[in-house]
Amino acid sequence: MATTTIGTRFLIELLGEWRDGRSSYEALADRIRLLVMDGRVLAGVRLPAERELAAQLEVSRTTVTAAYQRLRDQGFAVSRQGSGTRTTLPGSAGSSAAHDPGLLDFTKAAPPAPSRMPDAVRRASELVSPLLGETGYDTVGLPVLREAIARRYTQRGLTTSPDEVLVTVGAQQAIVLLARTLVSRGDRALIEVPTYPHAYDSLRAAGARIVTTPVSVDSADGWDVDTFESVTRRTSPVLAYLMPDFQNPTGRSMSQAARRRVLNAAAAQGTVVVADETPAELDIDRPDAHPPLAATAHGAQVVTVGSASKTMWGGLRIGWIRAERSMIRRLHAVRANMDLGTPVFEQLVVAALFEQYDELLEERRAALAAGRDAIERLTAETFPDWNVPHAQGGLSAWVNIGAPVSSQLALGARSEGLLITAGPRFGVDGAFERYLRMPLTSSPAQVERAIAALKRAWPAATRHPLPEPGMLAVV
């Protein structure tokens, strides 16, 4: 298989402010290690030649040589004569850190299966008989599931018919499909910062030039709508990828007034709003539930992304897109080049779970509340200087750890048995070193283990805080 090489400039962009108080080679190696661990640099990618990277970073060649050697010693790189240094993940081929029972995985904000799962599987087994003579996969979605999804949108205030729904392999495929369909190389695409990192990756992979609008846990409104309006007016992005409800990772929800202004600004520029409402129904104690963004579009074209992964189970890999029929047809045509379709059995399981959806959401909310309360209580006890904003629902708490050491902390936590994603993974320019995302989807016992691991890793992490980068506007 051909090896891809990461561009020197792109790697330097990802490295951000990598220098800390330690020797350069250690700091550089640890930065690259973090990028490999959290997926910003994939395993199997060829790193820049030592001489080239040294010149661009303005360090000695010996520094880069020693950094690459450190990565090899730690199992994060391999070198072969004549083919340079490639990134790799420690452990045997195909093994995943997430399957190591000694490690607790806080990198994913995804819940376990609901208690109704065995019943839904049984029900799907009954329904599957008529389909067993067919291929078992399809590119649009089974009518029974599209009807269930359309019914739910209609109940929530967005009248929808089944042919306005396309079932995908998770919301992730929905985002990739939208990026490939709507973005041509060089087009602008707007994202929130911080954001869901795989959406950012998908837009970049489609060739988008990224522009950003901030979402803050500290400001009253969360969204800086003035910036959204001015960036949209200035750059006319082809699409704006937004999470209006329980934004991942901040947990914030957009106010009704902000929704109206955002949609008006998008409508004025012809920007398609991709509303990722994957976390939208994960309410714990939000006082004002909102209908889907597309219900009051104010003249903007809104395409909605949804998923069964957080309300039901990620292992089913069922997501969907809700859009006008003409858009669904366009997306369906592009999908033909991407995959063969969504498995029908999993679609039937989701359709069966929709039959008991209200009870299922109740169970989910209770579990999220327990995870959230444990995070708030144990963090306050262990790290009184950290600021945990009260999440009214959603997938995660965006915790301000009070010092720019998120990357160092994530690296140290791994040695203490905790995989956790550092704040900068949710940004675009190395920002968010003061933040850590804590998944509400964890049980109180898991939160306790995680906080204990963070406590052990904390002293070493704070010895080497990183200088903080300014908030660069990436245009």
Ligand SMILES: Cc1ncc(COP(=O)(O)O)c(C=O)c1O
């Ligand atoms: C906001 C958001 N969108 C999409 C996804 C991907 O969901 P799926 O598992 O359905 O692919 C996630 C998963 O964490 C998410 O948080």
